[in-house]
Amino acid sequence: VLMDRALQRHTSLDVLQRVHRRNSGRHGARAASRLLCSAGDGGHSEAERILHRLLRDAGLTGWRAHAWSCGFEIDVVFEAGRVAVEVDGWAWHRDAHRQRRDAERQNVLVNAGWHVLRFTWHTLVEDPDGVIRQIQAALDRRR
Numbered sequence: 001v002l003m004d005r006a007l008q009r010h011t012s013l014d015v016l017q018r019v020h021r022r023n024s025g026r027h028g029a030r031a032a033s034r035l036l037c038s039a040g041d042g043g044h045s046e047a048e049r050i051l052h053r054l055l056r057d058a059g060l061t062g063w064r065a066h067a068w069s070c071g072f073e074i075d076v077v078f079e080a081g082r083v084a085v086e087v088d089g090w091a092w093h094r095d096a097h098r099q100r101r102d103a104e105r106q107n108v109l110v111n112a113g114w115h116v117l118r119f120t121w122h123t124l125v126e127d128p129d130g131v132i133r134q135i136q137a138a139l140d141r142r143r
Contacts, residue, residue, distance in 0.1 A: 046121070048075055051119065051124055060139075074114075083138045087118075
């Protein structure tokens with residue numbers, strides 16, 4: 001959670017890796033190394049990293065993480081089909097302000113022609129096949 005929050009608040013993975021190397025002999029360095037390797041898979045949170053693994057394992061291509069549109073950063077986009085995928089991880093999406101901001105972002109994106117899908121951490125973990133089916137269905141409709 002600590003690393004996810006650091007990445008979500010505009011600290012880069014590169015900075016975290018440099019700090020880790022500088023403190024490599026300290027208590028907890030081995031566990032930190034595993035977390036940094038996991039973060040290297042591309043997401044700002046564990047939920048995003050799970051989504052990225054699901055997309056790769058399903059062989060879905062044409063997606064990009066952390067793309068910008070309409071002044072908002074989108075977790076994953078399939079630009080050719082204008083499909084945006086947002087991940088609601090438990091650590092980030094737990095207060096009313098963030099939920100209001102996400103609703104605003106979704107409305108702006110939909111009005112700009114994006115098909116927006118939202119998945120919770122729970123859905124990514126408990127129904128990964130359903131997540132992929134929904135993404136594939138959205139992509140098929142947009143072709």
